[in-house]
Amino acid sequence: MFKNYLKIAWRNILKNKGYSIINIGGLAIGLACFLLIAIFISNELSYDNYHEKKDSVYRVIHHSNADSPDDAWVWGNAPVGPALKSDFPEIIEKAQFSGRSDILLEYNNRKFQEGDCFYADTSVFNVFSWPLINGDPKTALEAPYSIVLTETTAKKYFGNENPVGKTIEGIGGRAADGTYTVTGVMKDVPQNSHFSFDVLMSMSSFYQTRPEIFDSWGYVDFYTYVLVSNNFDQTAFESKIPDFLKKHIEPEVAEQYYYNFSLESMNKIYLYSKADRQPGETGSLSNIYIFAIIGLFILIIASINFMNLATARSMERAKEVGIRKVIGAERKGLIYQFLGESLILVLFASLLGLLLAFLGLPWLSSLTGKAFAMASFITAPILLLYFGTTLLTGFFAGSYPAFILSGFKPVRVLKGAFRTSAQGANLRKGLVILQFSISIALIASTVVVYYQLGFMLNKDMGFAKDQQLILDFNWDGEVLNNVEAIKGEFLALADVSSVSLSRTVPSSHFPAAGTDIETYEGNMENFSPYIYEVDNNFIQHYKIDVVAGRAFSPDFPTDSISSLIINEAAVKEFGYNDPNQIIGKKFQQWGREGSIVGVVKDFNYISLHSEVAPLTLRQVPYGRYLSLRISSNNYKDAITAIEKKWNVLAPHRPFIYSFLDEAFNKQYISDIRFRKLFTIFSCLAIFIACLGLFGLATYSAMLRTKEIGIRKVLGANVSTIVALLSKDFIKLVGIAILIAIPFSWYAMRQWLNEYAYKIDVEWWVFLLAGAIALSIAIATVGFHAFKSANNNPIKSLRTE
Known part of the structure; x- marks a missing residue:
């Protein structure tokens, strides 16, 4: 019997090549995406598992x-x-x-x-x-x-x-x-x-x-x-x-x-872990949940396509069921046949999905920056999950035709009294609504993810980060002994407009300092704000706004021994409402005593995941970095000139440089990877949904071929027929839009809570998502509607 099932399944595949490609191909792509996401999540969950004593x-x-x-x-x-x-x-x-x-x-x-x-x-x-x-x-x-x-x-x-x-x-x-x-x-x-x-x-x-x-x-x-x-x-x-x-x-x-x-x-x-100052990268549990949901969504959409097309096409086999029953087939045997055929098709799709996933591993590695070896591809838990999922998909896809068709009365079927049931039609409509609800939610979420990251990369950080070339000399003693002369040599270059020395620059390492500050009541209280140790040109060089007092200046020689500048966040931390009130207050910090001489406007010296934290700046004669502001747009020539000068001034040290904006944006590398993965998998989910809609539209147009021919003979034009065939699907997409909006709005609001600085989820996001989904649906359905409307009615009515 298995041989018979296999033969019939193979004949059906060859007989309906287009549907078979859509059915098997769509499910294979969905399974491949599901498997790749499972591999990614498995890798995220495997961190530190290689330590034998990890539990202790x-x-x-x-x-x-x-x-x-x-x-x-x-x-x-x-x-x-x-x-x-x-x-x-x-x-x-x-x-x-x-x-x-x-x-x-x-x-x-x-x-x-x-x-x-x-x-x-x-x-x-x-x-x-x-x-x-x-x-x-x-x-x-x-x-x-x-x-x-x-x-x-x-x-x-x-x-x-x-x-x-x-x-x-x-x-x-x-x-x-x-x-x-x-x-x-x-x-x-x-x-x-x-x-x-x-x-x-x-x-x-x-x-x-x-x-x-x-x-x-x-x-x-x-x-x-x-x-x-x-x-x-x-x-x-x-x-x-x-x-x-x-x-x-x-x-x-x-x-x-x-x-x-x-x-x-x-x-x-x-x-x-939520603690600061991690020694390496940390993952995001919420991102794992998001990818798990996307993987599940893709699998659901692919499975819905498979089930929709399987149930729709199975109606054509009603007469086959009737004949088999007449010649003695039992219902149990018919159930086994339909389930067996479905499982065979799913097996083809799963094998193709495995191949696609294998081919997609290098792509996944390049997107995530992590190497995924074959070992991670063939682990028992992942393969068990994969094939278990495919078997469930095959069972549910074949269950409707197996249990419904096998129950038809052969007399009615063979007399031609059988029609597609309202129950089956409503099931397919519900599944289309579900998959497009998911697709619209993914479109809206993708837009939000894209704009949030764009907001982070383009937000005014409160300091000049563009055209800043950072030289890292790593505290080299010879460089520090001649640092003022070196700064002067760089300033003499035509492409350099400003130079500053500092212990740190935005996005690089900075310490915290136990600091005593005079409070409004006159007491000295201890705090632990972050600290930037800088030269007297740092604030002007980075164009940081001073909101009270003054910046460091060579006109005040005591700045290097008794002055401190803080940011607005520190003013609030120290209990003052007005920045001007803290000017002149006493401080003690790391062996230095003096008074606060200035307050700078808050600038985002760390990523936008966190709010601006209290910061102190004090002038010192040492540092690790030289910041050079490049005045020319010809970066290649500017870097060449600076490197030549460096090799003369510090021949014992390699020329190690970076651009500040690029280094700063590296803080968002995990966000950038997340956006890429999210966008690509969301697009694949939408593509799979369109494949299913494409197949259903083709089938719907085929069922109404004679109706279209009659309407054309009676004078209906192409646009009328296209509208007739498209309106039902457009209604379904409209319902999906209404369902998807609240779900995606809530999900994105929760995701954005991870950022201290974030965009607002605007109404136009959902309007755009709905318009995209509607356009895709109209284009997909309209293609077949237009094709059917242009067919010669004589061909469809010839047998009537």
């Missing part, structure tokens, strides 16, 4: 605001790690990293500035599953000036040699200066890791340069992880934290500076 690893999260428990940092002090291991037997091991460092490394005249470098405890290889290819993991990071390289980094300097025992120079990185001995080579950190790096240096190397910070509970420069015992109870442990802090932090310090901490499981870091 926790990260210390630091809190510095008693009024805002959610105001948390991953980056914190050093002494908390050793104290935890010493005081709690359930803490088996602690592993600490310094903050990320950029270090210039040199070997045999090959120099590279490495951007992902950390100082680390020797215990990191016990806590994390980062296997060493060469070297002993127990001692690799034990001695001062030891260094472990990833496999890719090692090959860059040493080729295929074993570098263990060789030395490499660290240059110009302040604490990183020195000769390092390579003590290990480890495999590259997997891409599905919340923490990635290229170089690890022994923490004892860092201790050589700044031993005092390892005992300071107020100094922030470390990431702390702990390995706990199997019976660890996080709730019970955190109840002991208050007593632990009382033991280690002096009462007078605790009264002045609030500090607390909590633990965060490694299993929740990538998708659930």
Whole structure:
């Protein structure tokens, strides 16, 4: 019997090639999209799963605001790690990293500035599953000036040699200066890791340069992880934290500076952590939900197409059912036949979908910036989900013709008394409404996503970010010793109109500073605003507006020792309503005392995901970056001239530059990827919906062929017939628009809540989405209507 089912299914495919292509092709595309989205989501959910002890690893999260428990940092002090291991037997091991460092490394005249470098405890290889290819993991990071390289980094300097025992120079990185001995080579950190790096240096190397910070509970420069015992109870442990802090932090310090901490499981870091200062990228749980919904929508739309066309076409086989029943076929056998044929068609579609998904993997990798290997493509859970879904689709698609057609009375069918049932027609209409409701919601959502990201990329950030060339010299001592002369040399270039020195620039790393400010009542209160250390030209160079007081100026030599400038957010944080009220108030910050001389307008020095936070600016003679404002639009020549000058002024350092607007927009790289994926998958969903509408329109026009012929003979023109055939579908799309609007409005409002600065969801978005869907429907249905209306009526009426 199976052979018979297969033969009949194959004959039906060949007999109706157009419908078969639409049916199998549409479902295959839908299944391929579903599978690609499943692979993407599976990858997002796999972060840090490669660590053997992941269930027992926790990260210390630091809190510095008693009024805002959610105001948390991953980056914190050093002494908390050793104290935890010493005081709690359930803490088996602690592993600490310094903050990320950029270090210039040199070997045999090959120099590279490495951007992902950390100082680390020797215990990191016990806590994390980062296997060493060469070297002993127990001692690799034990001695001062030891260094472990990833496999890719090692090959860059040493080729295929074993570098263990060789030395490499660290240059110009302040604490990183020195000769390092390579003590290990480890495999590259997997891409599905919340923490990635290229170089690890022994923490004892860092201790050589700044031993005092390892005992300071107020100094922030470390990431702390702990390995706990199997019976660890996080709730019970955190109840002991208050007593632990009382033991280690002096009462007078605790009264002045609030500090607390909590633990965060490694299993929740990538998708659930809300703490600031992450050591690597984090994912978005809401985006995973969105993609899961899109994948489900695409599958639903593809399945609806398949079911609609299957049920519509099955009506043509009513006489076949009647004949089979007359010659003795049982209903059970007919049910098996129709279900079997449906499952065979779905099997063809699933195999084609697998091929399309396989071909689409490189495309998915390029869009997401993540490598998807075949291993992720053929995992058992994903394939089980895939084929389970296809079998369900096939069952539901074949269930209507199987159970309805098999129940027809053969006498009525063979007499020609059978007509398409109202029940079947209403089912198809309902499914068309559902799929176009989904499509319209996706169109509206795509428009909102597109404009939100455009708003973020084009919003006035409150400072001049265009035509800013940033030179990164990484605190190089020789450069700093001659920085004023270097600035003057650059200013002498025709393409450079302004130069500024600073420790940070917008979008790059910046610290926070414990700061005492004189309040309105005259008391000194402690805050922890962010800090920009800049030269006296920074505010003018970046065209930041001053709303009260003044900017730094060479006319005030004491600015470098006793002046502070803050932003409007800091004014509010310090309890003042008018920026002018805080001018002249006293401050104490990082060993400096003086008065506040100016207030700048809030500018978005971090991404628009967050509101502008309190910021202080103070003048210093050092920094890491030179900002050059380019006055020419000929960037190529300008960069060439600047590079030539740099090679003369600092021949010992590579010329490392970036444009500020490009670097700043890198903060939105995950948003850009999200927009691309969302838009492409939404367009594919709409395309699949149109395929189904195309097939149904063809079938509808075919059923009314004789009616169209009669109307033409009686004098109906083409436009009348087109309107007749199109109006039913247009009504369905109109209903879909009404259903989709509230759903998509609510969903996009929820999604936009993730952004501190966002667009309003305007009414025209839904009008546009509805107009696009309506235009697509009219074009799709109208094509067949026009074609049918232009057919010669003699052909359709010849048999009457």
